Amino acid sequence: MTTGRKQVARTNARTVQKKAGRKADGPSRRPLADVPGPPRRVDTRAVAWLLAVLALTVAVYAPVAHHQFLSWDDPQYVTDNPYVRGGLSWASARWAFTTAYASNWHPLTWLSHMADVEWYGVAPGPAHLTNLALHMGTTAVLFVVLAQMTGAAGPSAVVAALFAVHPLHVESVAWVAERKDVLSTLLWSLTLWAYLGAVRRPSFARSLGVAAVFLLALLAKPMVLTLPFVLLLLDVWPLGRFTFAPEGKQGRGRARTAFALVREKTMLFALAGASAAATYVAQRRGGAVADIELLPFGTRVANAVVSYAAYLRQTIWPTGLAAFYPYARPISVPLVVGSGVALACATVIAAREARRRPYLLVGWLWYLGTLVPVIGLVHVGSQARADRYTYVPLIGIFVAVVWLARDVANSRPRWRPWLVSAAVVAIGACAVVARMQVMYWADSLSLWQHSAEVTATNEVAETGIGRALSEQSRNEDAIRHYR
Secondary structure, three states: OHHHHHHHHHHHHHHHHHHHHHHOOOHHHOOOOOOOOOOOOOOHHHHHHHHHHHHHHHHHHHHHHHOOOOOOOHHHHHHOOHHHHOOOOHHHHHHHHHOOHHHOOOHHHHHHHHHHHHHHOOOHHHHHHHHHHHHHHHHHHHHHHHHHHHOOHHHHHHHHHHHHHOHHHHHHHHOHHHHHHHHHHHHHHHHHHHHHHHHHOOOHHHHHHHHHHHHHHHHHOHHHHHHHHHHHHHHHOOOOOOOOOOOOOOHHHHHHHHHHHHHOOHHHHHHHHHHHHHHHHHHHHOOOEOOOOOOOHHHHHHHHHHHHHHHHHHHHOOOOOOOOOOOOOOOOHHHHHHHHHHHHHHHHHHHHOOOOOHHHHHHHHHHHHHOHHHOOOOOEOOOOOOHHHHOOHHHHHHHHHHHHHHHHHHHOHHHHHHHHHHHHHHHHHHHHHHHHHHHHOOOHHHHHHHHHHHOOOOHHHHHHHHHHHHHOOOHHHHHHHHO
């Protein structure tokens, strides 16, 4: 009797092992030991951190409730747009999905502006508060997604706080015409959340849900087309579906896993490609894409290298922020070389630490990759760079730095109080500078005067000042700036 039970037990064990082996073949069914499941009960400390971050965000951005519409793009998007001013209707919805007006195809953004008018009228205060609400929603979802993926609520709260109050993100929140930024990023973060659910409990329906939310994000702003690339990075860390650790003779297995991870995102890559094509056509027709004769490819590459480094510098030391950065001609060769060397060194360090600290490479590639659509290789507009372009990319930098600090704190407990204090000081300093930056966006004159002060030979800023002064009947002052 005992012998029979042992044989049955061994048979059952072999059956379980075979099933586990079959499940491990595909990445979507690979068990995620490093990804904690949803908490069984609410973590009150995590909730308190999130509420504190949201309260700080409100404190920084509260003045936008009294801000005015700007002369820059706001007329195109709201005040002078007859379809938007008419509110929601079948005719306006049809226009939103068929127009390439303002050199963009983002129907969901148009519908959100129409909804504002439908509910509040053509009023700047409520429109600004809608932007703020979307920004706060993204902050909350980002915190929840990072906390669930990593099981580390504290570092996730720090990343969410830096995202919420960093001065480089003020442009996206305090400018009504940048509704596309805050709306698309909220949907982008919800796509990450949906992807986490699909990885934990794979099914076709959940995969379809991920694609549906991603499609909505693309309909708000095509810049989020890099999201499939971000999901591949998250597969490496923190989801642990692919590893750089040596596995002896199992190199082919890792290659098959990498290919399967890419293959499972085929639908997302197809949506991204279609969005990129539609956007290029819309911007080409609208005259927003610069001709190759005006900006040779070598010049574009040089500007891209300098912009990558400039964004990092302003992330660390956020001064000299402007609504418009003029295109430098010629670009300083030493600046290009120095920027390129700095970027190369950072890439080498992140790659060398990939096995021991994969979050460094993931965060760095997140930053580099998500900036590609707007870094200027296909040059759109006349600006050299723009603060709003960092809205999603800087999350990668925040993650890399915060998790490195967490590792240092764990390995050197005596440093923990100092690192926590440094995080609090950094968040506080960002909040103070961001609040100051918010005030520059109160009206067109304040915005362009500040931009002219912190940049050189800024024709766009001088023209903006002249227009604002003309509206105040200060014609002589306006002429001086026009000249």
